Amino acid sequence: MSVKIAPSILSADFAELGTGVEAIATADYVHFDVMDGCFVPNISIGIPVLQSIRKRTALPIDVHLMIVQPERYVDQFCDAGADLVTCHVEADTPEKIHLALDKIHAKGKKAGVVLKPNTRAEAVLPFLDKCDIVLVMTVEPGFGGQKFMADMMPKVSAIRRYIDERNLDCELEVDGGVDAVTCKTCIEAGANVLVAGSAVYKAANIPAKIKELRG
Template sequence: MIKIAPSILSADFANLERDIGRIASADYVHVDVMDGLFVPNITIGIPVVASIRKVTQMPLDVHLMIVEPVRYVEQFCDAGADLVTVHVESDTPEKIQEALDKIHAKGKRGGIVLKPGTPAEAALPYLEQVELILVMTVEPGFGGQKFMADQMEKVSTLRKWIDEKNPACELEVDGGVSPETCGTCIAAGANVLVAGSAVYKAEDIPARIAQLRG
């Protein structure tokens, strides 16, 4: 089944509990953490994740767009993240490995993220140990960007490798996912779709979530 992970970046932060309740038919709450260094924007941090954890039983899919994520992964796990993903571009391979090891030591699921300019091969050192690989279909850092269809070849390549080496691993796409692009993502092999504005700007959010499942 295709899973949907609405991004709360598009929610009303003054009414975050309410807006998380509105996506109850989805599979994950996608939490975008930005530090103003790895990406230009600054969003939310550990205290907000801890607050979200108190108001929902949904799995929290925490996407760290921060430099040197190994410094903070344990704190995000302790705050209530169920799945923590780190960008392969955000530190040395050794430090990315250390971050994944720390996530797993906390009993949580770990994953890696590839920016649009990063080739699929960058996932290979981690492919057999992660629970999720996230392919960015926009440049990370801002919501509401246009979907980059040229990333679908990367998704298809990763799907082939996942099926061969780690079939339990999920393959997630984030950026510009909408009713118009979800079918393309699913056809390429993604099984988890992150959507922000496409969900939160819909008149009927449960219907939109069902529509995105394809």
């Protein structure tokens, strides 16, 4: 499975966001972090910004909802230009997370679930058959620039086994502290989509850095 890179625009210059999105044209996804100040202790960007950047890139937009009760908003994010929407398993009841995944698929988009660092790998199992992607956080969600948590790799490997045992067409994504060194650890553990923020946007040559992160 080829490795895909999803630069997080949370690390871009928000005064020049359109230019920042265009700068990652050689990547595979645009990673779009939505924080509500409730599920995580930070507030980021939302639907109007998604509508704006949708006009500036042909890349698929990977929307990571770090919000409580994501089912309330998934339709709007799909309509605003998301190609893929992920919801935290911790953000609502299992029934409501299932409903969110169903709503995303009903819009013709890809759907997935996200696990915080303290959430066990088995938490994906009730949702896995509905997932086009599973995202494992390798930092505590809420802020960019945190140190990579290598102790999340057994969780990544376990989820890779679940996906392979079921023969699912499901990508496995990691997010947090991914750089030119830790990317190799993630790939070895079974991840095939790497979210990278500061490693990409602080690089002198962004296309070269994206190529390097692919391993």
